[in-house]
Amino acid sequence: MAIEVDSGSGVGAGAGEEGPEAADRRLKAKHRAVWASGDYPEVTRRITAGLAPPLLEAAQPEPGLSLLDVAAGSGNVAIPAAQAGARVVAADLTPELLEVGRADAERLGLEVEWREADAEAMPFADGAFDVVVSCVGVMFAPHHERAAAELLRVCRPGGRIALVAWTPEGFIGRMFAAMRPFVPPPPPGAQPPPRWGDEGHVRSLLGEGAQVLSAERRRLPVTAFASPQEFLEFFRTCYGPTIAAFAGLREDPDRTRELSDALLELAAEFATGQDPLRMDWEYLLLVARRAG
Ligand SMILES: C[S@@+](CC[C@H](N)C(=O)[O-])C[C@H]1O[C@@H](n2cnc3c(N)ncnc32)[C@H](O)[C@@H]1O
Numbered sequence: 001m002a003i004e005v006d007s008g009s010g011v012g013a014g015a016g017e018e019g020p021e022a023a024d025r026r027l028k029a030k031h032r033a034v035w036a037s038g039d040y041p042e043v044t045r046r047i048t049a050g051l052a053p054p055l056l057e058a059a060q061p062e063p064g065l066s067l068l069d070v071a072a073g074s075g076n077v078a079i080p081a082a083q084a085g086a087r088v089v090a091a092d093l094t095p096e097l098l099e100v101g102r103a104d105a106e107r108l109g110l111e112v113e114w115r116e117a118d119a120e121a122m123p124f125a126d127g128a129f130d131v132v133v134s135c136v137g138v139m140f141a142p143h144h145e146r147a148a149a150e151l152l153r154v155c156r157p158g159g160r161i162a163l164v165a166w167t168p169e170g171f172i173g174r175m176f177a178a179m180r181p182f183v184p185p186p187p188p189g190a191q192p193p194p195r196w197g198d199e200g201h202v203r204s205l206l207g208e209g210a211q212v213l214s215a216e217r218r219r220l221p222v223t224a225f226a227s228p229q230e231f232l233e234f235f236r237t238c239y240g241p242t243i244a245a246f247a248g249l250r251e252d253p254d255r256t257r258e259l260s261d262a263l264l265e266l267a268a269e270f271a272t273g274q275d276p277l278r279m280d281w282e283y284l285l286l287v288a289r290r291a292g
Contacts (some may be wrong), residue, residue, distance in 0.1 A: 038239055039238040042154070044073060047284070051076070054218065054261075063086065078090035082111065082112045089115060090115070091124075094116075129155055134163050135163075139197070142189070142196075154271060157291065163196070166281070168198060171270050202286055214285075231279075
């Protein structure tokens with residue numbers, strides 16, 4: 001899955017002079033290209049698979065319940081949810097990732113419906129799902145109010161919404177902050193992904209639409225890398241937003257070195273001193289009950 005990413009196609013990148021709908025389509029096409037680049041399924045296998053069990057434990061998808069995984073990628077959560085007996089729909093902006101999930105599910109003999117969908121305008125009826133989850137997924141939809149309104153709309157009254165998001169202070173939140181000076185500014189109205197890791201922000205997004213049952217900061221131990229250099233090499237090869245940031249600096253070796261140094265320093269700062277390099281990446285796990 002190697003797609004060339006042009007400069008300016010990072011998850012903060014935006015549009016020029018055009019109508020709002022055309023600008024949004026163009027922005028989402030760029031985001032899709034970012035997430036299709038590199039090898040996100042490998043990021044899931046090596047790192048974020050550990051986020052699925054706590055999310056599913058919180059979401060309680062009992063057998064027979066309908067569950068929507070928003071920004072599901074290659075099925076990190078959708079597949080174990082189906083294994084637990086839920087009737088699962090996995091929705092994502094990036095069909096290349098859904099295809100990986102579809103193939104994995106088929107191999108495992110699981111039924112999951114894979115749907116290409118923008119989290120800000122989902123093709124599902126009001127109240128269609130008993131449980132709505134997202135694992136470091138919906139946080140990457142740029143218009144937070146729109147995405148939150150969609151989570152609430154498609155969840156049935158009394159249903160459960162369970163979300164995992166990287167916090168602004170945790171490793172991935174800090175990595176986005178470190179990359180910000182090296183990427184084009186986001187378009188007007190787009191909000192930074194790690195704000196979904198701020199409990200107060202998510203509470204205000206859900207508003208009266210849901211009652212927050214729990215909100216907890218947790219840490220994901222990351223032991224996939226032997227050194228900060230190995231981390232950087234992996235992210236430059238596999239993680240779309242990092243690939244896009246470096247792609248924008250292709251003609252500028254000094255800035256490329258500065259960005260590399262900033263990310264190496266960050267990895268060293270988060271290293272716990274254990275061998276191999278162990279970092280603990282903080283995330284917010286929030287569970288809410290849909291009002292009504
Ligand atoms: C960090 S990945 C997480 C994927 C998956 N939830 C997991 O745990 O492996 C972020 C995902 O968000 C998806 N995404 C980004 N913007 C989106 C949007 N506006 N609507 C739906 N999905 C989106 C990407 O395609 C990507 O699959």
